[in-house]
Amino acid sequence: MEIRPNEYNPIPIPEVTEGEPFWLLALGHLTRHNSKIFQLDTSKYDAYETWIRDNVKDKTVCVLGTGVGTLLHLADYYGAKKCIGLDSDNWICVYLKGLYPHMEIHNSNYYKVEWPEADIYLHNGCTQTFLQRAENLNKKVFPPFCNIPLVMKTREDLITDGVMDFSDTHARAYQELGRING
Numbered sequence: 001m002e003i004r005p006n007e008y009n010p011i012p013i014p015e016v017t018e019g020e021p022f023w024l025l026a027l028g029h030l031t032r033h034n035s036k037i038f039q040l041d042t043s044k045y046d047a048y049e050t051w052i053r054d055n056v057k058d059k060t061v062c063v064l065g066t067g068v069g070t071l072l073h074l075a076d077y078y079g080a081k082k083c084i085g086l087d088s089d090n091w092i093c094v095y096l097k098g099l100y101p102h103m104e105i106h107n108s109n110y111y112k113v114e115w116p117e118a119d120i121y122l123h124n125g126c127t128q129t130f131l132q133r134a135e136n137l138n139k140k141v142f143p144p145f146c147n148i149p150l151v152m153k154t155r156e157d158l159i160t161d162g163v164m165d166f167s168d169t170h171a172r173a174y175q176e177l178g179r180i181n182g
Contacts, residue, residue: 011090011107013097018172023098029091030068031176037068037092038173040163048124049074049162055120055142056080062118064110064130064141068173069096070166071122072103077162084118086110099169115139 016023030037048071057079063071066085069092076083084104087093093107104116111133115121121141123130134141167174 013090013093013105013107015101016094016098017101018098020098022094026091026094026098027173027176030095031173031180034089034091035177035180038170038177040070040166042160042163045070045074045163046160048122049160051142052122053078053162059119060084060117061120061122062086062116064115064121064123065125066092066096066105067124068092068170069100070163071124072096072100073166073169074162075120075122076100076103077165080120082118084116086113086115095173 052071052074056075058081060082061072061075061080062084063069063075064086066072066087069085072083072085082104083100084106085093085096086106086108087096088107088109090107093105096103097105106116110123111129115137121134121139123141131141
């Protein structure tokens with residue numbers, strides 16, 4: 001059953017600054033309860049980074065299910081004119097809003113809302129349910145993850161400038177994870 005858009009509205013995240021108590025609560029929650037979301041699959045993100053580098057400049061990009069913002073960060077890093085993120089986890093949204101105050105971050109379930117207008121929609125997955133939702137909204141997800149070629153590369157051949165910048169931007173989270181996990 002498709003939910004009508006007026007039945008469910010995204011919740012915009014208020015302004016929050018990195019380091020303030022609300023942001024620190026989000027950082028603490030994510031590093032203690034969702035620490036695996038900070039792990040990066042190198043070959044997968046290399047494939048995404050290559051595609052994003054070649055396709056997002058000067059476009060509006062909407063990431064559906066932001067996680068800790070890797071795809072948002074890559075889109076911003078490679079020149080997207082506007083980045084919009086939707087995620088159903090309010091702690092992730094607060095954390096991202098603190099790190100990326102210039103981005104539009106919404107706490108919402110992308111299966112239940114009309115997607116914001118964008119030139120490119122990104123999603124870190126390729127389930128039939130998700131692709132059906134995109135089709136119902138007459139939107140196209142670029143690229144469906146199942147269509148990105150994963151090529152095994154040597155470490156020297158990986159395109160990691162954006163991912164390395166992501167790691168630098170999220171250094172506080174990685175530092176906290178190191179402190180917790182010893």
